[in-house]
Amino acid sequence: MAKDGVDAKRDRGESAGRQTVDPPALRRGDWGQSGGQGRAEMAADVVAALVAQAEPGARLGTKDELRARCGVSVGTFNETLRLLQARALVTVKPGPGGGLFAAEQSPMVRLGHSVLALDAGASDVSEAVRIRNALDPLLIEDALWHASPADIQDMRRPLREMEDAAHAEDPDAFIRANWRLHARIAAVSPNTLLRSLYLSLLDLVEEHTLSVRPDGESPLSEHIRDRCRLHTALIDALDKRDRDEAMRLIAEHTTAREGPAD
Incomplete structure (x- = not known):
């Protein structure tokens, strides 16, 4: 009987050893x-x-x-x-x-040296981005006239978030901080129609954006650092009421990104 017990244990051990x-x-x-x-x-x-x-x-x-x-x-x-x-x-x-x-391939919108990956309901995002870009100079004009020192100070908060995101090489955090900056600039405008239209377009783009990805051509980290420097210079120009510099920078901002939404 003892032998049988030993044999049973040995058999169980061999069986366990055969399991993979x-x-x-x-x-x-x-x-x-x-x-x-x-x-x-x-x-x-x-x-x-x-x-x-x-x-x-x-x-x-x-x-x-x-x-x-x-x-x-x-x-x-x-x-x-x-x-x-x-x-x-x-x-x-x-x-x-x-x-x-x-996941099925997301629709894309080009963003300078990156692309926005959009959800499936984003068929009108490209048009929203194009219209939003065209409104940027009007809002910069209004900010030059109407931004108070407190407004400028508020604009520097999302700008610092952009700098932190650029340092962390976090493109998703960067683009969303960037949109908060543009929303704050738009909030200065006394033109209710212009302001509400711009913010609605910005909301539409943000709502459908899933992520920011490299375009496969240039380092994304380098691109967002460049965009961060451009936006810092833009807010500095607004602070100084330097219209020529502000309008030059917003023109560079729009043309450099080749259409999309930073």
């Missing part, structure tokens, strides 16, 4: 070895690599399958999923046959 389990893509010892990235960000990189190899609309797997592949907890994978959706990399479909799918 795919190791998780990320093991606990790997955390913290990617330049300070958190678990959710590292898991997002794993899924993003799958997206890069898949056709748009291709099924990547269920949430549980991908979570197991990443080797993270349910809570961490929920944060990973939020990051992936914010970057417009995946879509989630519920029910049988559902799961995570590689």
Whole structure:
């Protein structure tokens, strides 16, 4: 009987040895070895690599399958999923046959040396951007006449946010701080129609923008630093009531970006 017990234990051990389990893509010892990235960000990189190899609309797997592949907890994978959706990399479909799918190609609008990735409902964004660009000089004219020292001080707040984002090389934070700056400039205008039209166009562009991406031709970090310097010079010109310099800069601002919305 004792022998039988030993044999049973040996058989169970051999059976366990024959089982093979795919190791998780990320093991606990790997955390913290990617330049300070958190678990959710590292898991997002794993899924993003799958997206890069898949056709748009291709099924990547269920949430549980991908979570197991990443080797993270349910809570961490929920944060990973939020990051992936914010970057417009995946879509989630519920029910049988559902799961995570590689996102369909987003429509794009060129932004200087970058592009705005837009959601599927953004067919009129390009026209909104074109009209908004045409209104910029009118708002700068109004700001030259009507901006108070307090207004200028308020404009420098989003400008500092742009500088912080440029230093952090965060293009999404940069463009949204930039839009806040332009909204603050527009708020100075006494022309209710002009102001409301401009802000509505700005809201439309921001609402449909998913992310800012490199255009594949020039470093995006260099572009946003240049745009930051241009906007700083523009606010300085408004502060000094230097009309020639302000109008030169807004003309450079519009032509340099080749149409879109920074």
